[in-house]
Amino acid sequence: MTFDWSVVWQHRAELVSATGTTILLTVATMLIAVPCGMVVAALRLYAWAPVRAAATVYVELFRNVPLILVVFWAFYVLPIWSGLGLSPLATGLAALALNVTAYNAETFRAGLNSIRRGQVEAAMALGMSRTQALRRVIIPQALRRVLPVLANTWVSLFKDTSLVSVIAVTELAYVAMQIRAQSFRVLEMLTAMAAIYWLLGYPQAKLVDWIQRRYAVTE
Amino acid sequence: MTGAMESAKRTKADGAKIIRYRGVIKRFGTFTALTGVDLDVHAGEVVCLIGPSGSGKSTLLRCTNGLETIDGGDIEFEGALLPKDEKTLRAMRARMGMVFQSFELFPHLTAQENVAEGPLTVQRMSAAEANRRATAMLAKVGLADKAPNYPSALSGGQQQRVAIARALAMEPDVMLFDEPTSALDPETIGEVLNVMKTLADEGMTMVVVTHEMTFARRVGDWVAVFDTGKIVEQGPPTQIFDAPTTERTRDFLSHLGWSG
Numbered sequence A: 001m002t003f004d005w006s007v008v009w010q011h012r013a014e015l016v017s018a019t020g021t022t023i024l025l026t027v028a029t030m031l032i033a034v035p036c037g038m039v040v041a042a043l044r045l046y047a048w049a050p051v052r053a054a055a056t057v058y059v060e061l062f063r064n065v066p067l068i069l070v071v072f073w074a075f076y077v078l079p080i081w082s083g084l085g086l087s088p089l090a091t092g093l094a095a096l097a098l099n100v101t102a103y104n105a106e107t108f109r110a111g112l113n114s115i116r117r118g119q120v121e122a123a124m125a126l127g128m129s130r131t132q133a134l135r136r137v138i139i140p141q142a143l144r145r146v147l148p149v150l151a152n153t154w155v156s157l158f159k160d161t162s163l164v165s166v167i168a169v170t171e172l173a174y175v176a177m178q179i180r181a182q183s184f185r186v187l188e189m190l191t192a193m194a195a196i197y198w199l200l201g202y203p204q205a206k207l208v209d210w211i212q213r214r215y216a217v218t219e
Numbered sequence B: 001m002t003g004a005m006e007s008a009k010r011t012k013a014d015g016a017k018i019i020r021y022r023g024v025i026k027r028f029g030t031f032t033a034l035t036g037v038d039l040d041v042h043a044g045e046v047v048c049l050i051g052p053s054g055s056g057k058s059t060l061l062r063c064t065n066g067l068e069t070i071d072g073g074d075i076e077f078e079g080a081l082l083p084k085d086e087k088t089l090r091a092m093r094a095r096m097g098m099v100f101q102s103f104e105l106f107p108h109l110t111a112q113e114n115v116a117e118g119p120l121t122v123q124r125m126s127a128a129e130a131n132r133r134a135t136a137m138l139a140k141v142g143l144a145d146k147a148p149n150y151p152s153a154l155s156g157g158q159q160q161r162v163a164i165a166r167a168l169a170m171e172p173d174v175m176l177f178d179e180p181t182s183a184l185d186p187e188t189i190g191e192v193l194n195v196m197k198t199l200a201d202e203g204m205t206m207v208v209v210t211h212e213m214t215f216a217r218r219v220g221d222w223v224a225v226f227d228t229g230k231i232v233e234q235g236p237p238t239q240i241f242d243a244p245t246t247e248r249t250r251d252f253l254s255h256l257g258w259s260g
Helices: A006-010 A012-046 A049-063 A067-082 A088-114 A117-125 A130-167 A172-183 A186-214 B002-009 B057-064 B086-093 B111-121 B127-140 B156-168 B186-201 B213-219 B237-242 B247-255
Strands: B017-028 B031-042 B046-050 B072-077 B096-099 B174-178 B205-209 B222-227 B230-235
Touching: A006 A012, A006 A186, A012 A049, A012 A088, A012 A130, A012 A172, A012 A186, A049 A088, A067 A088, A067 A130, A088 A130, A117 A130, A117 B086, A117 B096, A130 A172, A130 A186, A130 B111, A172 A186, B017 B057, B031 B057, B031 B072, B031 B205, B031 B230, B046 B057, B046 B213, B057 B072, B057 B174, B057 B205, B057 B222, B096 B156, B111 B127, B111 B156, B127 B156, B156 B174, B156 B186, B186 B205, B186 B213, B213 B237, B222 B237, B222 B247, B230 B237, B230 B247
Parallel strands: B046 B205, B046 B222, B096 B174, B174 B205
Antiparallel strands: B017 B031, B017 B072, B222 B230
16 A cells, blocks of 8 residues: 555645634634633522523533534524524534533533632621622632633644534534545545644643643642 | 629720620521520620530621621621621621631732732722731731742741731721631641730730630630520639639530639
8 A cells, every 4th residue: 555645735725724724713612612601600600590590501401412413403503593694614613612611611610619618708708799709709719720621621622623524614624534535545634634633732732731730729 | 683793893894885796696597506695895805705616606706797697686886786788788897807717818819919908909999008008917917028928838827817917907996716726736826826915915806716715814805605505604714714603614614624
């Protein structure tokens, strides 16, 4: 069996642009899912009971359904619901954001719950309101605790973006598979794809390790 | 009957009543933690609450600034009933400093920032002014050099002194201490008690839940002995420690190995 790695070089422009889309999807998903996750977590903890229940249903639904199913669901159902012809990229982004928001909401909720009651009491004993205690004492501590978890979610998300290839989003996995189908250079393209994901993913994983050391909570 | 006797022995009883507890009842579910407590705290007095664990002394302290809400009776602070609405209650809390058994310093802030936090957030002081006050308060508890340290880098005794400075920075009218030395190593208990003694000497009104009988005896102006949710005896330390009038007090003190 002979290898022809030139196929990778020939398609470098598409691969670079597809890698850009993968990074864009990851960044955009997190930009949506971090603030939305905070809001959902706050609703689950502090909102009026029916709102709290709705937030819980959302989180438990999207956290426990395979992401690929959410991607298909978004592809078929979102256009009917919204009446809009969403692009595959927007549809993929919506599916990823729905899933990761649910995860982040759980992360934030656990972070807020991990701060012991005495801290709120100490803040309130100074005369702070509940909101001030949350803003000045609880949230800053919770954020430090959840940062390593968010960083891990980021690394998983970076790889999981490949799942939106099933609805023809032109990110790295989809484009590499297209090139494979046209050139029949299966091993070359799979290897190239693996190399690109790894080269980008490994430094991120190392960064996570560093963040975990840097922000370890000492009490 | 004891009214006349009390005022005769109560050296600081001419000061205004800062806190009045009248028939205070507190329940947790079916458990009654306080079964009707009457107690006065006068200006400039150090009132020590002693008694076995679970007898209600910490609960009474926590009811004083509304961290727990009472189920019966009244608590008056500076002549006004403890308010129900959040905003007025907050203003009242700001005038009562509280020190916790487990310090509860804010771990994400330095010692300096911990002490400046109240003036900054609650009193809306400028950063410069809050910092000046924090520096002064840290110096007062002997920890000026620890200002840039995070709580995790301080010993238990140092953390508790920072916590005292944090409460003092609000310039409170009364200080509430909830077993301030119970979580400390024996060798650091002294440094915290010394700071408290200095405060008492300066005339600070203090309510102290404590197991340190020597402190209650030497620094306390008035001692209340708690058992099963009520005060079984109260009086000046000379009475409580040298001539207790109830069996329960004698029992409690003898269990601690107190020999008068």
